[in-house]
Amino acid sequence: MAEQKQVTFKKIAATKACKKLMADHFYELDEASRTGSRKIAWCTSVGPAELLRGMGFLVYFPENHGAMLGATRMSTDLIPYANAQGYSPDICSYLTSDVGSYIQKKSPLTKVYNIESVPKPDVLVFNTNQCRDVQDWFAWYARELKVPLVGVHTHRDIGAIGSVQIQDIGSQFEDMVPELEAVAGEKLDMDRFKEALAYSRRTSELWRACLESAGALPSPWTFFDATIHMGPAVVARGTKEAVDYYELLLPELQQRIKDGVAAVEGEKHRIYWEGMPIWGKLRPLSDQFASLKTCVVASTYCNSWIFDQLDPAAPFESMGRAYTELFIVRDEPFKERYITDCFEKYKFDGILFHDAKTCPNNSNNRYGMPERLSQKLGIPVLTINGDLCDLRCYSEEQAKTNIEAFIEQLEE
Amino acid sequence: MDSKLYAGVDIGASRTKVAILNGDKQLIGYSVRKSGTDFGKTADMGLVDSLKMAGAAGKNVAGCVSTGYGRNNVSFSQETKTEIGCHAKGCYHYFPMAMTIIDIGGQDNKIIKVDAKGRRINFKMNRKCAAGTGAFLEEMAMRLDIPLEEMDALARQSEEMVELGSYCTVFSGTEVLEKIRQGKTVAAIVKGLFYSVIKRVLEMDSLTDKVAMTGGVVAHNPYLIQMVEETTQKKILVPEHPQLTGAVGAALFAMEAQ
Numbered sequence: 210m211a212e213q214k215q216v217t218f219k220k221i222a223a224t225k226a227c228k229k230l231m232a233d234h235f236y237e238l239d240e241a242s243r244t245g246s247r248k249i250a251w252c253t254s255v256g257p258a259e260l261l262r263g264m265g266f267l268v269y270f271p272e273n274h275g276a277m278l279g280a281t282r283m284s285t286d287l288i289p290y291a292n293a294q295g296y297s298p299d300i301c302s303y304l305t306s307d308v309g310s311y312i313q314k315k316s317p318l319t320k321v322y323n324i325e326s327v328p329k330p331d332v333l334v335f336n337t338n339q340c341r342d343v344q345d346w347f348a349w350y351a352r353e354l355k356v357p358l359v360g361v362h363t364h365r366d367i368g369a370i371g372s373v374q375i376q377d378i379g380s381q382f383e384d385m386v387p388e389l390e391a392v393a394g395e396k397l398d399m400d401r402f403k404e405a406l407a408y409s410r411r412t413s414e415l416w417r418a419c420l421e422s423a424g425a426l427p428s429p430w431t432f433f434d435a436t437i438h439m440g441p442a443v444v445a446r447g448t449k450e451a452v453d454y455y456e457l458l459l460p461e462l463q464q465r466i467k468d469g470v471a472a473v474e475g476e477k478h479r480i481y482w483e484g485m486p487i488w489g490k491l492r493p494l495s496d497q498f499a500s501l502k503t504c505v506v507a508s509t510y511c512n513s514w515i516f517d518q519l520d521p522a523a524p525f526e527s528m529g530r531a532y533t534e535l536f537i538v539r540d541e542p543f544k545e546r547y548i549t550d551c552f553e554k555y556k557f558d559g560i561l562f563h564d565a566k567t568c569p570n571n572s573n574n575r576y577g578m579p580e581r582l583s584q585k586l587g588i589p590v591l592t593i594n595g596d597l598c599d600l601r602c603y604s605e606e607q608a609k610t611n612i613e614a615f616i617e618q619l620e621e
Numbered sequence: 622m623d624s625k626l627y628a629g630v631d632i633g634a635s636r637t638k639v640a641i642l643n644g645d646k647q648l649i650g651y652s653v654r655k656s657g658t659d660f661g662k663t664a665d666m667g668l669v670d671s672l673k674m675a676g677a678a679g680k681n682v683a684g685c686v687s688t689g690y691g692r693n694n695v696s697f698s699q700e701t702k703t704e705i706g707c708h709a710k711g712c713y714h715y716f717p718m719a720m721t722i723i724d725i726g727g728q729d730n731k732i733i734k735v736d737a738k739g740r741r742i743n744f745k746m747n748r749k750c751a752a753g754t755g756a757f758l759e760e761m762a763m764r765l766d767i768p769l770e771e772m773d774a775l776a777r778q779s780e781e782m783v784e785l786g787s788y789c790t791v792f793s794g795t796e797v798l799e800k801i802r803q804g805k806t807v808a809a810i811v812k813g814l815f816y817s818v819i820k821r822v823l824e825m826d827s828l829t830d831k832v833a834m835t836g837g838v839v840a841h842n843p844y845l846i847q848m849v850e851e852t853t854q855k856k857i858l859v860p861e862h863p864q865l866t867g868a869v870g871a872a873l874f875a876m877e878a879q
Contacts, residue, residue, distance in 0.1 A: 583743075594748050606690060607729070611746055614705035621740040 216499040219470065221430065223458040227438055230454055234444045235322050241267050242328035248393050249328050251350070253343040255513065255535060256336040257361070257382055257528060259409050259447040263402025264393040269328050271346065272339075273443055274318075275303030278310055279488025279598035281317040288599055296349075301342035302567040302598035308349055332392040334385070335360035338538050340570040357392060359385045363533060366540045370533055379529030403521035405447035406528075410519040415455030416442045417515045422462040423506040424554050427471030429462045432482045432505035433495035434472065442514040473504040478619050479556060482508040483548065484563030485571050485597040490605065497609060501616040507555040509536050509548070510571070537570060544573060545582060552586050558619050561612070562592040566602035591615040625683035625879070626675065628668060629871025630698060631707065632660050632691030635727025635755055636837055639667035640868035641675045641682070642876065646714065650675025651865050660691030668697065684875035688867055690728075702874050704867050705733055705744045711870030712833050713739035715860040720831040723822055723849075724866070725838035727755040732826040745826045752790045753821025755838045761814050764794050765807055773842040776815045779808035785817045793817065815845050819852055833858040840864035 241247040250266040252258050258268050278284045284302060287309030292298050294312070296305050310316050311327075318324040333347040333356055344360055351358035361381045364374050386397050419438070422429055430438075438458060445451035465472075480498070482505050487494065498505055513535060520527035536547055548560070560582060562574035569575065579590040593611050596602035624644060631638040633656060641650035652670035657663050664687070672678050687698035688707040702710075704726075712722045713735055724731040730747040751757055762769045783800045787793045793814075800810050818838070832855050834846055840863045850857050860866050 589743060592745075607746060610690075610703050610705070614703035614741075614744060617703055617706045618741040618744070 216496045218495075218499070219472065221434060221438070221458070221461060223438070223454070223461050226454055226457055227440060230441050230445060230450055232322060233450075235318055235324055238267055238269050238328040239322075239324045248331045250389075251330040251333045251347065253335045253339055253347070254443055255338055255532060256334050257385075257532070259405035259519070259524075259528065260382060260386070260397070260402060261334060261389070262405040262447045263397050263399070264389055265395055265398070265401070266332075266389075266393060267328075268444075268447075269330070270444055271307050271327075272303055272343075273440070274310070274316070274327055275307050275598060276486075276488050277317040277321075278306040279303075280491065281320070282489040282600065283310070283315065283317060284489065284598035285600045287313055287315065298567070298599070300567060301340065301346065302596055304342050304346040305567075306598045307346065311350075311353070330354065330356050332356060332389060333358045334389070336363060336532060337361065338363040338532055338535055340537075340568075357388065359388050361385070361532075363538055365538060367533065367538055368540045368543055370530065374533050375526060375529040377529070378533050379525040382528050383525045399524070402524055406519045406521045406524055408449055408452050409447045409516055410521070412442055412446055412451040412455060413515045413517045413519065415452065415459055417517065419455060419459050419462055420507065420511055420515075421554065422459070422466060423504075424556065425466040426556065427469070427473070427476035428479065428504045428506045429465035429470060430472045431495065431498070432508045432511065433491050435508070435511040436486050436491060439511050439514055446514070446516075471504070473499045473502060475502045476504045477502040478558050478616060479504050479506045481506065481548070481551060481555065481557045481560045482510070482563065483560055483573055485510060485565045485568050487563065487595045487603060488597055489600050490595075490603065493605070494612075497612060501613065503616055505561070506557055507551055509551075509573075513537065541576060541578065545578060545585070548582060549586065552588075557588070559588050559615060560590045561615070562590060564592050564594050566594065566596045567599055568597055589615065589618055626672075626677055626680060627872045627875040627879075628671070628682040628685040628697070629707065629868040629873070629875060630664050630667065630685065630687040630689075630692075630695050631704060631865075631867035631871060632656055632664060632687065632689040632694065633704070633727050633837070633867075634690055634729070636864070637663045637667050637689075637691070638865050638868040639664065639671040640865050640872050641671045641677070642869065642872040643675075644876075646873065646876070648862065648865070648869060650677070651862065651868070653864060656691065660694035661696055664691070664695045665697075682875075684879050686871040686875040686878070688871045700874070700878060702871060704729070705731055705746070706741065707867040707870030707874065708835055709733045709735050709739070709741050709744075709870065710873050711866035711868070712835055712860060714869060714873055715866075716831065716833055716858050718831055720833050720858070721826070721828045723832065723834045725754060725818065725822060725834070725836040727837060730754055730822050730825065732822070734826075734829060743826075747821070747825065750788065750790070752788055752793065753818045755836075757790050757793070757818065758814060758838065758842075760790055760794065761797060764797055765810065767807060767811075770841065772811050772814075773844045775808040776812040776842070776848075777844040779806065779812045781806065781809040781812070782816060783809050783813035785813045788821075815842065815848055816852075818845065819849055823852070828853060828855065831858055832856075833860070835860060835863045835866035837864045
């Protein structure tokens with residue numbers, strides 16, 4: 210009988226520090242939530258964390274919780290409770306997982322950190338640069354918990370970014386200051402704000418360098434590694450801890466390159482992952498690709514936490530630019546150019562598009578892009594159907610066969 | 622002549638197919654069985670049957686490759702390949718040219734494109750939904766209370782064809798009930814079901830170069846091929862045993878591996 214190949218992975222030593230940073234983040238929030246020692250702002254993952262830190266808020270990111278619900282495979286059981294409240298199974302499964310988690314009082318934080326529940330917010334701050342769903346998500350909590358809701362409404366499908374968008378978004382950030390100050394009970398400390406911007410900028414530079422290390426042949430790490438190690442860039446953005454973490458991780462990756470250490474032993478093929486991770490299936494997917502001697506070297510997703518336009522010298526304006534220039538906000542021609550640039554940088558042999566059922570905004574296969582890019586770059590593309598959290602939308606056997614067939618095709 | 626025998630086993634969602642090739646790549650034995658719940662046992666029985674048909678009962682095969690959903694459950698195979706690879710291989714064996722292959726299986730539809738050298742250049746599988754697959758026709762035959770094997774003759778005899786619009790097997794079932802209520806004939810409904818299968822397949826990808834069709838649905842419903850030809854205005858190539866194409870491809874891989 211043909212045996213399934215067993216796969217072993219080389220551990221990234223920095224993982225221990227990553228886990229500690231994440232644990233400290235949640236314990237600090239939990240302590241503040243229980244004692245009221247600090248104000249807590251909930252913030253969308255690419256919302257204005259730096260501004261909030263400038264007012265002394267601790268910042269909690271529900272999307273991170275959504276990813277944890279997905280990764281622990283709790284989502285599929287919890288989503289129906291949100292559906293029953295009128296939130297469709299077709300909308301963002303971070304939203305429905307998280308609301309279901311709240312309704313059922315079940316959180317992975319309990320299992321992982323022995324924390325009873327997610328921290329209570331004093332204010333909810335969104336940025337629709339991700340999608341409109343984040344607004345509806347936070348609005349649910351605003352009604353449920355009776356906390357103020359403030360947000361930024363981003364322009365969409367932008368080609369070249371002009372001063373109109375930058376000024377508008379910068380002004381929206383500035384306009385939310387008085388309301389946030391009222392909740393914080395203190396004035397915006399410009400020095401602290403600028404310091405957070407500088408840390409974010411530095412974190413972005415380091416995170417970019419970590420991601421770009423995958424351009425090496427063989428790659429020192431995979432997309433699946435990066436989905437874990439991006440945690441500090443998400444939850445600790447704007448802090449020294451995040452900078453410290455990537456100053457630890459980057460040299461390790463660089464050393465691997467120097468030593469010729471491959472994340473996937475005998476790397477034969479390199480793939481680009483376009484779209485959301487399938488959080489509940491990271492391990493089986495990682496195993497499958499490794500057994501096929503294929504390294505998923507890069508993704509748009511992990512690249513989305515690079516904000517290297519942030520500039521402490523022009524706080525609001527640079528935030529306007531940094532939070533608008535993200536891939537997800539841009540038009541199709543920009544996105545195609547972006548992936549083309551990645552093709553040059555990461556030297557991949559094929560692109561896998563993940564069509565996430567509940568995340569149309571981050572499923573870029575739906576308007577013919579795979580076909581256009583395949584023709585332009587001369588490489589094959591594959592689309593698999595799935596979802597970020599809702600595993601009811603994922604046929605594992607079919608996805609596995611598709612991936613295996615795709616790699617077979619690369620070998621012909 | 623190479624007197625060795627090569628086996629290909631294709632364990633599909635519905636049927637398990639075994640093909641035995643001789644050293645001249647001729648199909649000399651085969652078997653088609655329900656996959657059932659014990660894939661390994663079904664494959665074993667299929668091998669026995671097909672070797673018997675090949676006049677080689679009890680002989681060992683020199684190599685075996687397995688494919689399909691149950692590809693990892695075959696005790697006597699040395700290697701696995703995906704059904705996409707095996708259908709391309711098998712089809713190119715019969716029609717060595719650049720082509721688009723349409724495979725309609727029990728639970729999967731595939732569109733595979735190969736170049737003039739038989740290399741795969743692209744493939745697409747149906748999304749999660751089973752509409753447009755063999756499972757869809759099985760479900761509808763049950764709803765219409767007709768034997769599956771009578772569908773082809775019924776569709777062929779009907780001048781009329783009902784329109785069925787839904788993507789979904791369950792909703793299509795509701796549409797069928799509506800057509801029955803309207804007094805449409807079963808034959809016209811079956812023809813509409815065939816057309817529904819064709820629509821689901823044709824929306825998966827464009828058809829380039831020559832077009833070949835494989836799979837169990839095609840094997841048992843030749844009228845569907847005629848309907849595809851009428852719809853696409855293209856001549857459709859069909860291997861002699863369309864349901865065995867994947868198993869033949871697997872056996873060819875086994876031969877290459879030796």
